[in-house]
Amino acid sequence: MFISHILLENYRNYASLDIDLSNDVNIFYGNNGQGKTNLLEAVFFTVIGKSFRGTKDSDIIMAGKNEFLIDISVNDDITENIFIKYNKNKEKYIKVNSLYLRKIGQLMGSLLAVVFSPEDMNLISEGPSVRRKFLDIAISQVKPTYYFDLLQYNKVLIQKNNLLKSVKYGKTKMYDGIFSVWNEQLASVGAKIISERCRIIEELSKVAIEKNMKIAKNSAEKEELLKISYNSDISREIILENDIEVIKREFFNLLEGKMQKEIEREMTLTGPHRDDLEFKLDDRDMKKFSSQGQKRTAILSLKLAELELLKKATGRKPIFLLDDVFSELDEKRQESFLNEIYDVQTFISCVDINSLKYNKKNARIFEIKNGSVVL
Numbered sequence: 001m002f003i004s005h006i007l008l009e010n011y012r013n014y015a016s017l018d019i020d021l022s023n024d025v026n027i028f029y030g031n032n033g034q035g036k037t038n039l040l041e042a043v044f045f046t047v048i049g050k051s052f053r054g055t056k057d058s059d060i061i062m063a064g065k066n067e068f069l070i071d072i073s074v075n076d077d078i079t080e081n082i083f084i085k086y087n088k089n090k091e092k093y094i095k096v097n098s099l100y101l102r103k104i105g106q107l108m109g110s111l112l113a114v115v116f117s118p119e120d121m122n123l124i125s126e127g128p129s130v131r132r133k134f135l136d137i138a139i140s141q142v143k144p145t146y147y148f149d150l151l152q153y154n155k156v157l158i159q160k161n162n163l164l165k166s167v168k169y170g171k172t173k174m175y176d177g178i179f180s181v182w183n184e185q186l187a188s189v190g191a192k193i194i195s196e197r198c199r200i201i202e203e204l205s206k207v208a209i210e211k212n213m214k215i216a217k218n219s220a221e222k223e224e225l226l227k228i229s230y231n232s233d234i235s236r237e238i239i240l241e242n243d244i245e246v247i248k249r250e251f252f253n254l255l256e257g258k259m260q261k262e263i264e265r266e267m268t269l270t271g272p273h274r275d276d277l278e279f280k281l282d283d284r285d286m287k288k289f290s291s292q293g294q295k296r297t298a299i300l301s302l303k304l305a306e307l308e309l310l311k312k313a314t315g316r317k318p319i320f321l322l323d324d325v326f327s328e329l330d331e332k333r334q335e336s337f338l339n340e341i342y343d344v345q346t347f348i349s350c351v352d353i354n355s356l357k358y359n360k361k362n363a364r365i366f367e368i369k370n371g372s373v374v375l
Helices: 036-048 118-125 128-142 144-168 180-216 236-240 244-257 259-265 292-314 331-339
Strands: 002-011 014-020 025-029 067-075 081-087 092-096 113-116 226-231 276-281 319-323 346-350 363-369 372-374
Touching (some): 014 036, 025 036, 036 081, 036 113, 036 319, 036 346, 118 128, 118 276, 128 180, 128 276, 144 259, 180 236, 180 244, 180 292, 180 331, 226 236, 226 292, 276 292, 292 331
Parallel strands (some): 025 346, 113 319, 319 346
Antiparallel strands (some): 226 276, 363 372
């Protein structure tokens, strides 16, 4: 799988961009603020139907314009073309192979990609919601039905939380079993989400450990053992048994036991919406004890593991998007990381093309300036 052509119109600072791409490596260089990240963002937009930067769709439209457009040509057995248009009336049109999609979830799996951006440093340094988002995007690409499970879970969660508030403030009369129906629905869908997340993390962690050791081994620091684990109120042993009914029962019992506290707090206090990932390096919490270089190495190792997971699970080759990847990595780590990338189309953005420790022989190189490619 690779993108052979990309067309942008009124996408951030790109009034119009129309370029052919290498099926190997594409390097976009230029000063900060010229549009390198915007281009990578547009590519990933065709993967999940929204920005990886958490930006509203309406803020992506070029100033003074009414809509933006992304049109990519793909060389793949499943997908040939993805077209997305969004206008100021908040109407989004998505076509895959010239067929309109009714729901954004139907886009999942059409194009597979892994992205690294500076914001991914938040995977370790920020709160649990960032880590859950990473997991959910990765799994949805492998298993599109997971995306619809998430939608269903969040819908039920909102309804239950509204009921908790209504009971607390006396707008709804409290009676036995009032929450059990909602808890049953949450447990039924949530068990599948928890099981899938834990399984994926087990697979990712094994590969990430190996990648992290390879990238870090040539640096001045000692060998570093990375550990990534999924933390839930349900024990890891129960989850890994992979019996959905058992996980469902455990989840339901936890929800039932916290009913009074949930009424007081006006929120559901346990479930996949509160679960988290834990990163440790040599058994020490990375958030507290690791350097920026170590954190970046761990996250890059996780992204490399995600690439391998997508390949293995789908039999297709994902696209690797690397935005400002090499800051805070010493030269040895840069070289070791690049040696781990092979057999996938790669997009790299950087400021100084000469500082990039990469064999640029087979790469297509683009200079980006003010939202245009300098020829």
